[in-house]
Amino acid sequence: MRDRDHFDVIIIGGSYAGLSAGMSLGRALRNVLIIDSGKPCNLQTPHSHNFITQDGKTPKEISTLAKQQVGKYDTVRFYNGLATAGTKTASGFQITTDTKNIFTAKKLIFATGIKDIMPDIAGFAACWGISVIHCPYCHGYEVKHEKTGILANGNVAFHYAQLIRNWTNDLTIFTNGKSTLTQEETEKIRKHHIEIVEKEISSINHQNGYMEEIIFADQSTFGLKAIYSRPSFEQHCGIPEQLGCELNEQGLIKVDMFQRTTVEGVFACGDNASPLRAVANAVSAGNIAGSMVNNGMTEQAFK
Template identity: 55%
Template sequence: MKIQFKTTYEVIIIGGSYSGLSAAMALGRSLRSVLIIDGGNPCNKQTPHSHNFITHDGEKPHVIAQKAKEQVLNYDTVHFLEDFALSGKKAENGFEISTKSGKTFKARKLIFATGIKDVMPDIEGFSACWGITAIHCPYCHGYEFKSDKTAIMANGEHAFHIASLVNNLTDDLTILTQGTPDFDENQRAKLKKHDINIIETPVTKFEHQDGSLEKVILEDGTSLTLKAVYAGLPFEQHSDIPQQLGCSLTETGHLKVDLFQKTEVPGIYACGDNTSRMRSVAYAVSTGNIVGAMVNNELTQEDF
């Protein structure tokens, strides 16, 4: 059955992955008219399995997302548009969103569940391994590489913190600082105590088979056999519409929200990866659920 999209909704959700769908479910169950706009480019598209999300541990990410979408769309007041939101502006009684296909929609409230875009390093083979064996989180991926030869491609406090967590998962751990190590005496002593090696020679290539890492090649031609590499990458917001509308970013580059996921702009909320370093399916779902309830409450208080 072909959906007849309206031009005006109570809520527009930009981003239709875990957090956006979670928010939509809470709103749909309160009979709110909701439009989800999604461009179909989730940041974990290469990740083979999702972990640390109770009832879905080990499931393929796209399977979780598809099941969630099917369940959310059982609520008749929720519509899903496969399109890309290009711009937004404030309008009378709310906001106006324009899409890549030339469509324009209005809503009283906006929810940004747009995620972030990782900036890949200039290392041959890295992007093919990202989300598979080049990983970001010990809680999401660490168990699957327990006892394996593992490296952390980072420096300073971030590398030290990840090392403290991963040390519990493997006895074969190396830090690849990509240049001069940035550790104080106390940190160096602890790394030495746990036999964590430090290599400062930059990595130039990831040798892999379909994303499964075999070894990294260093600038001096030497190599290091590894099964997994933790990497903390710089990132960009996947959408600049929140900033177009006046939303602020934190020092880390995330959208600034309060405890209820509300931005500094009245009527605009955000949830999921674009608001926090806590990048996981479980976190995205939880913040989406909060946003759905808070937006419904705000609409209720305005109308009751």
């Protein structure tokens, strides 16, 4: 192992959380490697919102500027590739990439995000992040007062109905099959003049990701400007579990308020460890993770 392949910290994932952690550590004079494969989950989202000073910028604009700023710290290095395996060593951790490069570090930060699992609805993936959206704080203002749908069932549909009604009164719930809403939830929803449609959806008709209507299995249609949905997901990277990091009931990496996982020396931040999927939240979590990693290392060195 060459000295230049050993680092104080390896950050896996070089999007908003990872770059934020890298900035904290670069400013703390730590030797850092950021490994990133260049495939963020919001790649096709046209604009990012609700992030002060960056409102309306494209995700690519924000991450490009962030990488330029982090790159000014000469103790931070970037590696374009995919981390595929991780092991615990006597002095820290070893990370192997898809091209068989091996790097070691005293500490690890996973900012690897999650992988959305698209439902079997033609056009859904093409509209995801554009007109099929998940967060009203990120995208709701742009479709305020528009004809809007909720693609969800049960408690998720009820929560969305409560929330999205703040942005539009022209709201319809699509359960994509038999409703699992309770009678009490159903009564409350109908009290607010929100229709519940139980037909199965076969496809979304759209133009370049901007939806025009949904098409049901019976070939009937329903015109919409946007639809909220929360698809299932899985961890984008399996290395934290390889190392023994616990996941919570939602399938997110379990962390404490300082972004520490259940494995000593391993931290996680961003979408892989938080249900709050927003750029601003990822940046905040990365900042905390980087600061806490450095804080722990200074305490260990001061014994």
